Amino acid sequence: MDTEKSRPYFFGDIGCWAERTEVHKAASLGQASQLEELIQGGASVNMVAVDSITPLHEACLHGQAKCVQLLLEAGAQVDARNVDGSTPLCDACSAGSLECVRLLLQYGAKANPALTSRTASPLHEACMGGNSECVKLLISMGACLEAYDLYYGTPLHVACANEHTHCVKELLNAGAKVNATRLHETPLHHAAKSMRVETIEMLVEFGANIYARDQHERRPVDYTTPGSPSAACLQSYETSPLSLQQLSRLAVRRKLGTRALNVIGQLEIPKLIISYLCYQ
Template sequence: MEVGSAQPYFFGDIGCWSERTEVHKAASLGQASELRELIQSGASVNMVAVDSITPLHEACVRGQAQCVRLLLDAGAQVDARNVDGSTPLCDACSAGSLECVRLLLQHGAKTNPALTSRTASPLHEACMGGNSDCVKLLITMGASLESYDLYYGTPLHVACVNKHLDCVKVLLNAGAKVNATRLHETPLHHAAKNMRVEMIKTLVEFGANVYARDQQDRKPADYTTPGSSSAACLQLYETTPMSLQQLCRLAVRRKLGTRALKVIGQLEIPKLLIEYLCYQ
């Protein structure tokens, strides 16, 4: 069967995909009936376009869950990489399609694919788009909280850069390192640059160092506008010592690390203390 498309296809600045097939097109457009017919007629679900993009990549980047299911059931390679090294799971996380993410994970997609100089992890992609439900699912499936992207740093850096407080809270509660650095820049530096008061408060409550210096020898407060709410918030934290109660919570959380939520819930202590330790 002839499955190739004679018409060129343009996608952003990538250029012409002369090898893009009808399977790619159906997957991208969510044409499940057409895709099913192509598969039943013997069309390959693993044909790659010029940039090593498979039909599964196309379906995931568009959040076409029904097509993703058809492709996976037909034997699509779940961890295929495109020219940039991204897997379908990366694309599904970027699109914020929780259903696609679930399907890929059920078919064995790697939550922690090896990173390259041009690749972010699925968790980075989910944080970039502010897709907190995808973030929760990936963490449940063992996604690395400290995977490192050369451009942004850790997923927590990415969430702060892109102003996604919900993702920040999910990552911190799961045990992400609040003072992780990229070129000495911490997540708190990014929250301060973006003037996000609630994000600043959340990070500091989880132990962010308000005195941390970046490569320019600047503290987070140095990136705020004088007289702003963010500046006042950081100034208060710099001049007011943490209470013994706060220090104890941080010590417990630091000791337990990524096991904190699971272990704290099993402690034979009052519910009020459990809620405090879990930042509820």
């Protein structure tokens, strides 16, 4: 097998190191025919290159679904970790490749790999990129809604900080904790900073505490521009109590707990009730 010659390398399976190989190149570029030839010729699909990156990491990071399938069929380690602790599923979620995510999960990839101090969960990565379909699929496979990252907080924090309203909606409807904190900062603080009125309204509808104070003793409204739509929105919530429908929705959600709405949907309760409990 041909490799780049700039450094010495060692052949072997997962755990051995090599300069970036032809298998890595073909996987990243989506050259499925060449990759298949390399595999049939005996090339290792688990060779670890610089930064502990495997060919599967490369294929997932670039959304090359056909190459992902070939690698998995050839025995690629589905939960291999790179130097940052990221798995191929993390990379596929970051790339927003629903097809790659689906393939990895079918081959047993963990939706909840153990977090390290240097990596976020697949759900965090999907929320960071605003990939709501990946978020939905991960949730259906049991992804932890409250996975905590040292730098970002929960997936809901990430979705709000990056202004991805569709991801916020998926997380909230699945039962994510709306008042989760990182250094006392809530998702609503992030939404206020980004001036996203739609996200602010959604969070408050699901019970976000508009009076929550962060580590600087500041409320969400303190991060808005005076006179802006987002400031007016939060100020109106401060002066107007929640409606009976809003209070009822919150009471039911608290009673049923997380993932309540998924269970409700499986029980085939009339859509009118579901739409009452969910944020549409």
